[in-house]
Amino acid sequence: MPSSTTDHASRRVIGARAALIWGVIATVLVTVASVGVFLVAPEDADQGVIQRIFYFHVAIALVSLVAFAVACVAGILFLRTRNLRWDDVSVTAVRIGILFSVLVIITGSIWAKASWGTWWVWADPRLVTYLIVVLIYAAYFVLRSSVDDDRRLRFSATYAIVGFVSVPLSFYSVRVAQSFVHPVVFTSGGANMPNSMLIWFLISLAAMLALFIALLEVELVGRRTERALRALTLRLESS
Amino acid sequence: MTGGNQYVVAAYAVIWFLVLAYVVMLGARTARVGRQVEAITRMLDREAAESDPPKGDDG
Numbered sequence: 001m002p003s004s005t006t007d008h009a010s011r012r013v014i015g016a017r018a019a020l021i022w023g024v025i026a027t028v029l030v031t032v033a034s035v036g037v038f039l040v041a042p043e044d045a046d047q048g049v050i051q052r053i054f055y056f057h058v059a060i061a062l063v064s065l066v067a068f069a070v071a072c073v074a075g076i077l078f079l080r081t082r083n084l085r086w087d088d089v090s091v092t093a094v095r096i097g098i099l100f101s102v103l104v105i106i107t108g109s110i111w112a113k114a115s116w117g118t119w120w121v122w123a124d125p126r127l128v129t130y131l132i133v134v135l136i137y138a139a140y141f142v143l144r145s146s147v148d149d150d151r152r153l154r155f156s157a158t159y160a161i162v163g164f165v166s167v168p169l170s171f172y173s174v175r176v177a178q179s180f181v182h183p184v185v186f187t188s189g190g191a192n193m194p195n196s197m198l199i200w201f202l203i204s205l206a207a208m209l210a211l212f213i214a215l216l217e218v219e220l221v222g223r224r225t226e227r228a229l230r231a232l233t234l235r236l237e238s239s
Numbered sequence: 240m241t242g243g244n245q246y247v248v249a250a251y252a253v254i255w256f257l258v259l260a261y262v263v264m265l266g267a268r269t270a271r272v273g274r275q276v277e278a279i280t281r282m283l284d285r286e287a288a289e290s291d292p293p294k295g296d297d298g
Binding site: 034048049050052053056057060099102103106107110111113114211215218219222225226229232233236 | 243244246247249250251253254257258261262265268269272275276278279282283286
């Protein structure tokens with residue numbers, strides 16, 4: 001077997017190992033965070049038990065933006081190197097980012113219903129701009145499926161980069177527009193919560209970040225393996 | 240269960256359900272790759288059974 005093939009196979013194995021390790025880390029952290037959020041974190045004096053939605057809701061929201069940032073950086077790296085690995089990272093990060101965004105919208109709506117008495121507030125800039133971000137990234141897959149081969153890869157990478165412009169717009173909109181409906185917990189002055197809550201939020205954030213990395217690694221291993229298998233099948237069929 | 244608790248349980252149930260569904264989807268993909276590996280293995284076995292001479296310049 002040529003050494004390059006051996007190296008490639010080894011890298012795939014290392015990738016699978018990384019996915020396994022991150023899977024274990026994510027499972028442990030999500031379990032610890034869940035126990036902490038439900039059993040240890042103090043109840044909010046103002047909102048009561050429904051405030052417990054905050055821990056995962058905000059953590060998932062932040063990680064969804066991280067996912068879109070990863071897609072953007074991977075898009076830049078793909079356009080610079082034309083290495084398919086970066087296209088894999090970009091498309092996978094967008095996919096997981098959308099999954100997390102859907103979770104943010106659903107959990108946010110549940111929290112809104114419990115707290116404000118309505119599922120959605122169209123007048124709130126944070127909610128609307130976040131929805132726009134999700135729709136922009138949903139269109140990524142429409143674009144990706146509508147063009148083929150090399151153009152698909154280039155267009156997808158470019159879209160992932162341009163689409164990321166919407167992320168800081170959503171993040172800062174609530175501060176610029178002075179939203180009075182959606183609370184702003186983290187300001188330039190720090191977190192507006194006691195340390196006994198902040199610690200469980202940080203653990204939840206670490207858990208969601210580990211979950212994102214684990215899902216990313218698993219998907220990447222799957223995509224690399226599928227591509228290798230396709231190439232192998234073509235070689236066998238043509239021989 | 241109080242109204243507040245119901246909302247909290249619903250929110251976390253949605254999170255765990257969708258994440259689990261995503262993991263199941265990844266598992267289905269892995270299973271599909273496994274089937275492809277089996278197909279290639281069968282193809283190689285068939286070729287070995289036919290025991291043709293190595294491919295040459297036979298046009």
